[in-house]
Amino acid sequence: MTVKKSPSGSTMLAWTPVAVMTVVAVVDLTAGPDVGLLPLVSLGPAFAGLVGGWRRTAVIGLVALLLCVGLGLYNGLFDRPRGYTAMASVAGVTGVGIAAAVMRSRRERELASVRSIAEAAQRVLLRPVPLTAGPLQAAVSYTSALAEARIGGDLYEVVASPHGVRVIVGDVQGKGLGAVETAARVLGAFREAAYDEKDLVRLGERLERSVARELEDEKFVTAILAEIGHDHRVVLLNYGHPAPxxxxxxxxxxFPEPPAYALPLGLSAHGGPGPEPFPVPFVPGDQLLLYTDGVTEARDEEGGFYPLAERAHLLEEPDVHRALDALREDLVRHAAGPHHDDAAMLLLRYQGHDGAGATAEAATVADPAR
Incomplete structure (x- = not known):
């Protein structure tokens, strides 16, 4: 059975100028010249300038002007200044409508350019993670708090290194371009150090030095590092980040907690204990969800936080990407409105086959826009 689609909003807006001029013409012919509706014909080009291009606006304006002349002659209005005033009104509104259409088209082109740049930046900064890395399947979800943005202050990466599969999920303090720049620095340092450093603690120290050199004014980055080898465990290093x-x-x-939480990256100058690596059992069939506080701090209409622990059953879906999609959709329903903070989730599923080795990355990758 074929379902008929209702007219879209854009189609209705496109026909609004014609509908308005038709209504004005019918009412004017019905009510007579004494009502004085003729200047309202200018509403046609006015609406056209809001929803159409400048050429369409010019055509609508020309039709409105001809309609104005026709109605003025029919009503005998050109014996008085009234008819000429109506024509001047239509011509003036048409000119303004054309100018508005040109400006709107220019802004739309600029916005399209900015969006394409944002998408390119996302591909460089937040590269799609490998579909598989060693014995793991991976899926990622990222939602920016900025309505028109594709990237923000949350970061993630999966690297299949000679030392095991290494993962980072982090959250940069603040929002906007400054947070994006900091996230880029952290990811760049991690991607390099993940291959070079044999020890996870040394990897963390290298990130700390990189972030401390760049950040100022008490800014920081919370992060959690994970390393999955072939010994059926995951080693975690937590820098003030929510427990996975x-x-x-x-x-x-x-939710495995570290023996002691270390200060976030960038705050080592304030002293305090360094991060302690702690192993957590991670066997075939287990799943590890790393996330930022934009997930657990998402509130519903009554102010309640998102109950992540109660939603673990959503990850039972056999396909890892559909499982994370289900969790993300549930998070969106819970928030019942726009996100007030970036929200990133990285799901790792232990498939239990490690014959390929942790150094092999798949040629295909997962889409972060899920």
């Missing part, structure tokens, strides 16, 4: 969620084969979930 481990979903076990039996459906239970827990």
């Amino acid at each position: 969620m481990v979903v076990h084969r039996d459906g239970t979930a827990d």
Whole structure:
């Protein structure tokens, strides 16, 4: 059975100028010249300038002018200044409408250019993660708090290195271009150090030095590093970041906490204990969800936080990408409105086959826009 689609909003707006001029003409012919509706014909080009291009606006304006002349002659208005005033009104509104259409088209082109640049920046900064890395399947979801942005202050990366699969998820303090620039620096340092450093703590120290050199005014980056080898465990290093969620084969979930939380990246000058690596069992069938606080701090209409632990069952979907999509859709429904903070989620599923080795990355990648 074929379902008929209702007219789209853009189609209705496109026909608005014609509809307005038709209504004005019918009412004018019905009510007579004494009502004085003729200047309202200028509403046609006025609406055309808001929704159409300058050529279409000019055509609508010409039609409105001809209609004005026709109605003026029919009503005998050109014996008085009234008819000429109506024509001047239509011509003036048409000119303004054409100018508005030109300016709107220019802004739309600029916006399209900015969006294409943002998409290119996303591909460079937040590259799609490997679909598989060693024994793991990976999926990622990213939602920016800025309505027109594609990237923000949250960051993630998966690197299949000679030392195991290494992962980072982080959250830069603040928003806007400054946060994006900081995220780019952190990711650049991680991508290089993940291959070079044999020890996860040394990798973290290298990130700390890189961030401390660049950040000023008490800015910082919370982050969590993870390393998955072939010993059925994941080693975590936490820099003031929300604890990850481990979903076990039996459906239970827990949030492994570090022995002591270290200060976020960029605050080492303030002293305090350094991060302590701590291993967590991670066996075939388990899943590891790394996320930023934009997930757990998303509020519903009554102010309640998102209950991530209660949503672990959504990750039971056999396809890892559909599982993360289901969780993201549930998060959007819970928030019931625009996000007030960036929200990133990275899901790793242990498939239990490690014959390929952790150094092999898949040629295909996962789309971060899921």
